[in-house]
Amino acid sequence: MDCNCVSDLLLTPPVPTLWTPGIAFPDWAYKPESSPGSRQIQLWHFILELLQKEEYQGVIAWQGDYGEFVIKDPDEVARLWGIRKCKPHMNYDKLSRALRYYYNKRILHKTKGKRFTYKFNFSKVVLVNYPLLDMASSPFLLAQNHFNGGAATPDCSPVTPEALQSLFPRLPESGRGPSLFERSAGAPGPDGDKLRLDTFPFLGSGAPCYSKPPSLLGPYPRNPSFDYPWGFNPYLPGAFSLNNCPKLPPGSLYSSHFYPNPLQSSLSQLPHPFSSLLPPGDTGAERGQTGGTNGQPPRLCIPPYPGSVPLGRTELGNGGTGVGDRERGETNTGVIGGGLGLGLGLGLGLGGLSVGSGGGGRQSPSERRKGVKQDPESDSELEITDLSDCSSENENEPDFSLGKEPGLGGRSHLLEAKSGGLGGVLPPLSSLPPPVSPHPLKSLGPLTPPPSSLPPSLSPSLSMVDRHRETETLKLAHS
DNA sequence: GGCGGAATTA
DNA sequence: TAATTCCGCC
Numbered sequence: 001m002d003c004n005c006v007s008d009l010l011l012t013p014p015v016p017t018l019w020t021p022g023i024a025f026p027d028w029a030y031k032p033e034s035s036p037g038s039r040q041i042q043l044w045h046f047i048l049e050l051l052q053k054e055e056y057q058g059v060i061a062w063q064g065d066y067g068e069f070v071i072k073d074p075d076e077v078a079r080l081w082g083i084r085k086c087k088p089h090m091n092y093d094k095l096s097r098a099l100r101y102y103y104n105k106r107i108l109h110k111t112k113g114k115r116f117t118y119k120f121n122f123s124k125v126v127l128v129n130y131p132l133l134d135m136a137s138s139p140f141l142l143a144q145n146h147f148n149g150g151a152a153t154p155d156c157s158p159v160t161p162e163a164l165q166s167l168f169p170r171l172p173e174s175g176r177g178p179s180l181f182e183r184s185a186g187a188p189g190p191d192g193d194k195l196r197l198d199t200f201p202f203l204g205s206g207a208p209c210y211s212k213p214p215s216l217l218g219p220y221p222r223n224p225s226f227d228y229p230w231g232f233n234p235y236l237p238g239a240f241s242l243n244n245c246p247k248l249p250p251g252s253l254y255s256s257h258f259y260p261n262p263l264q265s266s267l268s269q270l271p272h273p274f275s276s277l278l279p280p281g282d283t284g285a286e287r288g289q290t291g292g293t294n295g296q297p298p299r300l301c302i303p304p305y306p307g308s309v310p311l312g313r314t315e316l317g318n319g320g321t322g323v324g325d326r327e328r329g330e331t332n333t334g335v336i337g338g339g340l341g342l343g344l345g346l347g348l349g350l351g352g353l354s355v356g357s358g359g360g361g362r363q364s365p366s367e368r369r370k371g372v373k374q375d376p377e378s379d380s381e382l383e384i385t386d387l388s389d390c391s392s393e394n395e396n397e398p399d400f401s402l403g404k405e406p407g408l409g410g411r412s413h414l415l416e417a418k419s420g421g422l423g424g425v426l427p428p429l430s431s432l433p434p435p436v437s438p439h440p441l442k443s444l445g446p447l448t449p450p451p452s453s454l455p456p457s458l459s460p461s462l463s464m465v466d467r468h469r470e471t472e473t474l475k476l477a478h479s
Numbered sequence: 480g481g482c483g484g485a486a487t488t489a
Numbered sequence: 490t491a492a493t494t495c496c497g498c499c
């Protein structure tokens with residue numbers, strides 16, 4: 001982009017001590033390539049940036065549900081966005097159109113009844129930022145599909161703290177402890193990127209309402225030496241006002257040097273148990289996932305998640321009820337089964353798990369008006385029918401996964417290639433545990449015993465995993 | 480305000 | 490591909 005107005009805005013790295021760890025994406029999240037099809041920052045990244053910065057609390061802020069934010073000053077947000085994109089004529093109408101554009105992608109949805117209020121679907125964000133996560137966790141999510149097999153499966157509810165906790169057992173339940181894994185904090189480079197769960201502000205506990213992500217509310221280990229040595233700068237694409245940091249040369253903003261290929265790094269970024277899928281010597285544990293490396297403890301920020309509602313609150317119960325399109329946003333459910341499981345389990349080619357369409361009510365307003373369109377892609381309230389369906393869901397969206405290969409086949413191959421026969425690690429589909437719980441999240445249990453703080457509701461997942469292992473053991477014994 | 484279609488842009 | 494722009498409808 002050769003837009004001056006952008007470059008003027010972009011280059012102010014955050015001051016670590018001032019940084020509010022609400023939402024920060026791994027460096028590669030800002031990598032143009034990480035935004036398929038996009039050469040520049042995407043709107044939702046931008047929104048996250050604004051939400052993350054205290055100076056914009058008066059313009060846009062977290063509010064209400066986890067992942068929910070309100071645009072307090074639509075015109076200002078539009079103006080800022082226009083500045084960022086060099087679109088001087090940007091206005092809220094256009095901006096909101098772009099936001100609506102995310103509905104089908106399920107990155108966002110509208111909070112009905114609340115003006116200027118939207119809600120992030122973080123499961124999607126997870127997928128976007130952790131393209132291999134779904135693969136790595138496939139054993140669980142595959143099982144998840146079994147669980148969801150007969151029921152309408154909401155495709156993507158927000159990732160809950162519990163879900164993340166399951167995915168990242170070491171993730172502390174509160175925002176104080178450093179627990180996220182970080183990759184080497186050494187020199188920037190292919191190994192310099194890191195994965196931060198504070199990327200997801202709704203995954204911790206917090207007050208139902210907040211002017212900023214609850215993650216900002218709790219104690220947070222300010223690390224004076226935290227200077228993004230790997231080149232990651234959550235504000236890079238859009239730093240607005242912090243000027244006391246050295247500007248990066250214009251060309252460095254998206255320098256590939258700082259933005260390693262996520263495909264190469266994301267798997268190795270995966271925390272246990274995913275890291276265990278890596279070849280020996282490359283596990284997260286070995287890289288010091290718990291304590292960080294190079295003396296730099298991983299940091300975690302705990303996001304605003306009105307924590308009290310782990311699994312069932314929200315949208316989980318709505319899935320598949322066949323609500324109308326106007327309700328689609330609120331139907332956003334089943335994080336694991338949907339968001340993560342979607343990419344994962346389905347991707348593995350599990351498929352065949354038809355989930356009813358939930359019956360009608362899927363026409364868009366215009367469809368109702370015009371009486372047309374059958375919604376083949378069934379975008380929002382996606383019913384997971386099979387892998388192809390799942391990926392078809394993504395057909396209209398940026399390819400967040402690995403290339404164009406539909407489904408997991410491609411992913412698996414890739415993973416295998418990358419990790420040296422990972423395929424052998426992944427359990428055969430036939431070994432998947434039988435449905436144990438209809439609850440999508442329950443299948444996402446951690447491989448390791450869940451933290452004591454985890455709600456009992458997650459316990460069953462453990463037994464599921466155990467059963468899975470037993471099955472595997474038996475199979476091995478038989479063979 | 481909010482929605483989505485359609486054409487267009489970069 | 491990810492918007493941007495315009496628009497008519499609700």
